[in-house]
Amino acid sequence: MADTKERKLPAPAISPETQAYWDAAGKGKLLVKKCTACGEAHHYPRPICPFCFSDKTEWTEASGKGTIYSFSVMRRAPVPYAMAYVTLAEGPRMVTNIVDCDFDKLKCDQPVKLVFKPTDGGPPLPMFTPA
Amino acid sequence: MSIKGKAYIAGIYEHPTRLAKDLSLAQIHAEVAKGALEDAGLTKDDVDGYFCAGDAPGLGPMSMVEYMGLKVRHVDSTDTGGSSYVLHVGHAAEAIAAGKCKVALITLAGRPRAEGMATGTVPRSRGGTPTPDEPFEFPYGPTVVNMYAMCAMRHMHEFGTTSEQLAWIKVAASHHAQYNPHALLKDVVTVEDVVNSPMISDPLHRLDCCVITDGGGAIVVVAPEIAAKLKQPKIKLLGASEFIKTQMGGKVDLTYSGARFTGAAAFAEAGVKPADIKYASIYDSFTITVLMQLEDLGFCEKGQGGRFVADGNLISGTGKLPFNTDGGGLCSNHPANRGGLTKVLEAVRQLRGEAHPKVQVKNCDLAIAHGTGGSLGLRHGSATVILERE
Numbered sequence: 001m002a003d004t005k006e007r008k009l010p011a012p013a014i015s016p017e018t019q020a021y022w023d024a025a026g027k028g029k030l031l032v033k034k035c036t037a038c039g040e041a042h043h044y045p046r047p048i049c050p051f052c053f054s055d056k057t058e059w060t061e062a063s064g065k066g067t068i069y070s071f072s073v074m075r076r077a078p079v080p081y082a083m084a085y086v087t088l089a090e091g092p093r094m095v096t097n098i099v100d101c102d103f104d105k106l107k108c109d110q111p112v113k114l115v116f117k118p119t120d121g122g123p124p125l126p127m128f129t130p131a
Numbered sequence: 132m133s134i135k136g137k138a139y140i141a142g143i144y145e146h147p148t149r150l151a152k153d154l155s156l157a158q159i160h161a162e163v164a165k166g167a168l169e170d171a172g173l174t175k176d177d178v179d180g181y182f183c184a185g186d187a188p189g190l191g192p193m194s195m196v197e198y199m200g201l202k203v204r205h206v207d208s209t210d211t212g213g214s215s216y217v218l219h220v221g222h223a224a225e226a227i228a229a230g231k232c233k234v235a236l237i238t239l240a241g242r243p244r245a246e247g248m249a250t251g252t253v254p255r256s257r258g259g260t261p262t263p264d265e266p267f268e269f270p271y272g273p274t275v276v277n278m279y280a281m282c283a284m285r286h287m288h289e290f291g292t293t294s295e296q297l298a299w300i301k302v303a304a305s306h307h308a309q310y311n312p313h314a315l316l317k318d319v320v321t322v323e324d325v326v327n328s329p330m331i332s333d334p335l336h337r338l339d340c341c342v343i344t345d346g347g348g349a350i351v352v353v354a355p356e357i358a359a360k361l362k363q364p365k366i367k368l369l370g371a372s373e374f375i376k377t378q379m380g381g382k383v384d385l386t387y388s389g390a391r392f393t394g395a396a397a398f399a400e401a402g403v404k405p406a407d408i409k410y411a412s413i414y415d416s417f418t419i420t421v422l423m424q425l426e427d428l429g430f431c432e433k434g435q436g437g438r439f440v441a442d443g444n445l446i447s448g449t450g451k452l453p454f455n456t457d458g459g460g461l462c463s464n465h466p467a468n469r470g471g472l473t474k475v476l477e478a479v480r481q482l483r484g485e486a487h488p489k490v491q492v493k494n495c496d497l498a499i500a501h502g503t504g505g506s507l508g509l510r511h512g513s514a515t516v517i518l519e520r521e
């Protein structure tokens with residue numbers, strides 16, 4: 001089953017602490033928050049590191065490479081879609097969708113690369129497609 | 132301080148309805164409260180502690196304490212989704228042990244069927260101020276079923292678990308549900324029935340999912356000196372534990388649940404081990420939920436859950452670990468989309484010897500009830516209690 005029919009994506013709710021993330025998404029970049037105190041990257045992004053509670057976190061640009069940690073094709077939706085966790089090359093696993101692909105051929109640990117998909121009146125969403 | 136031996140479950144009640152078109156939400160809460168107090172041989176005026184969660188109308192305890200005409204000196208409306216009521220049993224024991232109340236009433240009610248709520252397959256925004264995770268999840272379409280399905284997908288990938296093994300969990304529940312006159316699904320199903328039912332979100336089929344029902348239930352937890360004067364068999368709380376499992380800042384691991392921590396802590400407090408358990412009430416929103424919790428509670432090694440549940444091992448009278456002998460959430464009842472309270476109810480029935488004769492476990496003197504609330508694949512609350520017939 002190919003992902004051909006159009007699926008309307010709701011716009012994400014943007015708060016001051018995540019404005020930079022969505023501004024970057026609008027420019028086709030995926031940002032990951034990294035802590036300069038403990039060196040750990042995390043997702044979703046927060047000003048205070050969830051590992052060491054330092055406020056010395058900074059935005060870094062992700063390479064856009066990753067692998068599928070797990071996925072599930074929502075067959076019962078009006079337009080079926082592939083829900084997924086992708087393990088970013090930078091470490092964190094993020095909730096996302098796998099798009100522009102044959103859903104029946106998806107596999108855990110499969111390499112994927114970053115793409116962006118437009119939302120309804122908001123910044124585009126980072127998603128992934130088989131690499 | 133431990134809660135071991137500090138509190139007893141004296142009263143239980145499960146609403147017989149599965150479709151409550153003609154009942155209000157508050158009314159169901161009051162009806163189950165009345166039922167559980169009568170079961171215990173207590174009255175409304177004996178209640179001095181009240182526990183409810185997010186299913187209660189309005190501001191929880193304030194609305195319901197007024198509606199039912201209670202006078203209480205201790206309230207707790209901790210909400211960890213469907214696991215809340217298992218957690219409340221532990222909190223009630225803590226409050227009783229600390230002298231804050233002597234008769235604690237816990238209620239649950241809901242009417243998702245009557246309200247035509249799209250429960251499992253539609254992404255839901257909570258509205259109002261978004262939770263911090265919401266912008267990074269909701270637009271992608273997470274639903275109840277696809278987030279549990281991702282746990283199943285990864286479990287299959289890492290451990291070779293199969294759809295047929297998961298199906299055995301539904302098969303076992305259906306064998307039990309045939310004897311429950313109130314069960315929504317009373318037909319015995321086969322492994323083939325489950326794997327041939329429509330795919331909802333890979334790899335979970337329609338029959339891997341729990342039922343959607345209206346109804347509710349209540350539990351009365353009392354101090355030892357109260358339990359000593361009551362008519363019911365004495366069901367003592369030996370251990371209780373709770374945990375919140377998260378995405379851990381992006382170090383997501385879908386292969387285990389919070390039961391890994393609550394099981395270990397509750398067993399340690401109780402001073403018993405998984406092999407001692409005669410009956411298990413295991414949260415069953417989906418078949419995968421049961422499988423992962425059985426592993427995490429220590430009934431089998433991690434990754435061996437598929438082999439453990441296969442071939443009827445969870446069927447009372449046949450298998451080594453009788454589970455959810457009322458038919459559970461998979462076949463009987465999942466009121467308010469929250470199955471924790473009914474888990475405690477069937478554990479108490481088994482310990483009293485009041486389960487249906489066809490599913491009653493012989494000499495059932497030690498039972499576990501475990502709940503998972505929220506989303507197994509996103510963030511969830513876990514709660515475990517271990518109960519003994521004195």
Ligand SMILES: [Zn+2]
Pocket residue numbers: 035036037038039040049050051052053054
């Ligand atoms: Zn840090």
